[in-house]
Amino acid sequence: MAKKASSAAAQDTRRDNDDIGEEKRLELYRTQVVLREAEQRAFDLFLQNLVKGTSHLSLGQEAVAAGFACAMKKGDLSFCTYRGHAHTLARGVPVEKVLGELMQRDNGLMRGKGGSMHLTSEEHGVMGSYAIIGAHLPIACGAAWRAQYKGDKDVSVCFFGDGTTNIGAFHEALNFAAVWKLPVVFVCENNLYMEYTAIADVTAVKHPAADRASAYGLDRIIIDGNDADAVYRAAMAAFAKARAGGGPSLIECMTYRHSGHSRADPAKYRPDGELEKWKERDPIKVYRERLRQFGISDAAVEEIDTDVRRIVDEATEVCKAAPMPPLDILTIDVYADGGCAWRN
Amino acid sequence: MPEMTYRDAVARGIAQEMRRDNDVVFLGEDVAGAGGVFKATVGLLDEFGPKRVRDTPISEQAILGAAMGAAMTGLKPIAEIMFSDFLAVCFDYIANEFPKSRYMSNGQTKCPLVVRTGNGAGSRFGAQHSQSVENWCMMIPGLKVVAPSTPADVVGLLAAAVRDPDPVIFFEHKSLYATKGEVPDGEIVDTLGTAKIVRPGKDATILALALMVPRALAAADKLKSEHGIDAEVIDVRSLVPLDTQTILGSVAKTHRLFTVEENPRLCGWGAEIVSIAADEAFYDLDGPAVRITTPHIPLPAADILEDIVLPTPDRIAEKVARALGG
């Protein structure tokens, strides 16, 4: 991983050979800052008891969500886990819609009916966040099947954590996608820990996703998940393959979550110094440096920071003022007729 | 009217819907080339080709997950789970994913799919390939649950299930595949959530599902000839939505309620119906409601053992006669 990362960085400094370009780089940066600020705000609101229930933050993992989302086109579909705030926001879902759902307000994405673990915004291609480990890998296959069946070029992108690699649905989905040559990209965010246990302690191979790829005839791909450029390039390559009918890809992104598994987890199980070491490679810090290397001014960066903070502040105020959901939505949308009647 | 087997009615129903709508696709283990392990899907691959009729690996989670992903994004998949016992290995989709996505997403996510599955005893397959598990699905808000007893109902209810915008679990009874019945020519589309009075009567209401319907009818004949009891037999057909109007209307007429259930006793579908009747139709009841079920044990394999545990016409008639006697 370190080797790949450093060679990518060496390429990046050659501005005359920049395959990403300034506009996309600013988009990648801005996206990461939105995720960081919004999730940091979610944590603050949780401390103020305004965010209820559980929530799983991606602080430290923003480069994965931003890199993939910025490589996706309209029509491409995201399938996320319960740690899905970042992937949802990265597809352009307004911050207030996500914070509103976390604060269980009527302005939330699902008006409080889904909650933090089930963010869904089909109009943005976010086809749901799935809280049962592994459930969405086969579902992403099905969406990819639809694209294949219809001859569309859409790609389904399925994000999951390292812990997912040891559940049956992971293996069923990889085989299924491979044998049907489905346009689906499986993205493992390996942040080293499942919930409280290190993935290495319970897995037979070193790289829980990539080392299983060969079993399904797929390439072994491991990338620096804290470098948005590396993520973006890997995403573009996998998408091109999928759109060309080349079938699925499995990409293992090495990254690290700065906070615990969920809001109730202070993450005391991590060895001393590990967090600090990873914070040195904080994706936003890495990317600020990258922008500087490409001659983008600090002023432009600060303008983005300020603008994003304003957006998050405004979204926070909107959500605080938003009403709680009306009780009558309880009975709506159990069935397609809009209601919940099971008898006549 | 032409006769047809329950087995052929399955293929006919699927074909009817696939001809009508190109978005209807069909996947499952051994369903295409082999025509299904129960030969219920013979001919579909030939007519519709490998793009629409697809064999899958033995991956029940992948089958149901893929069906859901396709349904969410615009197709109308029919997925086969070979034996209903196997719903247990992909139950996450049945219990957590299909039925809750629409609600959790505040109406954004749709899930118009059908899961067909071979249900029920009579084939001497033992405890893991013979169960009646329709009650596993009945208890989950967001699902619809159907179990036909005749070839005509197979075609009509399957068509209704495919056209329904909600996830439908469609239980085919393995011991009915070889039975024959009249099926009208032409397109057949039935209505989910409707029970059928298959034998009118005035002295007792007997509810039955799938294989238990012909047995309840046989019991009713016996009750009439041996005891002079005129029983009304209702094929419940659809557990969700549940046609309580037909059921409670019959109870209001006969004042006695019996259920004939193949599932083991505890929490069988009849328990819910009896509970509704005990509440809503309490003052229509002129005696206890009686459930006749398979005992609460795993199903044995040996024929002599399996035969004795399922409700039989004799057992049904005896229970009803005793309950109605002085």
Added chain:
Amino acid sequence: MDILMPQLGETVAEGKITKWFKAAGDAVKPGDNLFEIETDKVSMEVPATASGVLSEIRVQAGEVALVGAVVAIVGDKGGASASGAASAPSSPAQNAAPAQAKAPAKAAPAPAAAAPQNFVAQPQRQAAQPFDIFNEVRTPLGNYGPARLANGVQITPLARRLAKEAGVDPAQLRGSGPHGRIVAKDVTTGARARPSTQQTLATGASASQVKALFPDTPFTEVPLDGMRRTIATRLIAAKQSVPHFYLTMDLDLTALLAAREMINAAAPKGADGKPGYKVSINDFVIKAFAAALKRVPTANAVWAEDRILRFEQVDIGIAVALEDGLITPVLRKADSKPLAVIATDMHDLAARAREKKLKPAEYQGGAAAISNLGMYGVREFSAIINPPHATILAVGAARRAPVERADGGVKFVSQMSVTLSCDHRVIDGALGAELLAAFKNFIEQPVTMLV
């Protein structure tokens, strides 16, 4: 701003502060650890989320606070508190209130903190959805008495309902079901149990208690027959459970008596020379009451425990006195019958009632009844409603009474007083008055009944 005790897990209700990293008066900025907390599940540091000065620590190290309680205040540089003086740790529910209060009033959802029973009161947005999730199964509201009677006999739910609807005392029935259980057909066939001397009516003093009041007075003991017992139980129940109110009016009979004379004089005579019919005042009363119920159809209704049943056709029960009791045969479709038919039908019903030859169907049903004691000279009285009827009209005797003339003089006219008893659950005062006024109009202008 208020620094709250965070919720450290779904099931954690309180947390203990083990350490403060800052002291009152210290400046803090976002990310600075403020304090460390410990619950039965975890311990963690809680950072500040805003800049300012830690102006007040309300929960000291070593103390426990409920989730949501204010543990400290971070103010602006001057140290102003955001929340005034509230100091006691508040419950999470109380703490949720300020957030609620900020919601715009126009949104008007019930607060999320509302108790579950308030859900039911929420108007359903989808008017087309009769399905009510909190009443998925529609439990009948009525009660039809106990499953085991005082005499130990069991009775099925259906039999209980039928007995109550028919006004039959289940204790009088003999059960033909298993273990002697009373089933529906025992009620419908009216099978009567042998009256038992042990059986007493549910209310009142016992026979021995009553006899004790008459130690020196000779008396004859009359055993209760079924009818007496039924009258007793039903009228006790009616008087106790039906909220009665009473409306009285005086009616001018001048036009009615003239019409009656003309009608009877015109009756065709049979071969024996007897007239084909003879219309009584009571027949006019039936006809007029039926016409009034037709005119005021909301009063032609009965109480049915959890609903009201309204009828198109007008069936009226007519109390008929018997030697040893009374019975109320029902004249069906009285609104559509000519007076002559009413007269003939009533003659037949009353005759068969006295011979106790009525079928149950002939004395069941009806939404209203008439009791006429005028022939005994009773001027006016109030009758007890006989359920399921919602009204009973008590009719007094015709009399000559002085009334003021238009010119201020006095004249005598034929008058009659009637009192309408109403079941207030079905008929409110104004509706009862409307019904009675309609009746009065028909009686005083009988020709309008022809319309």
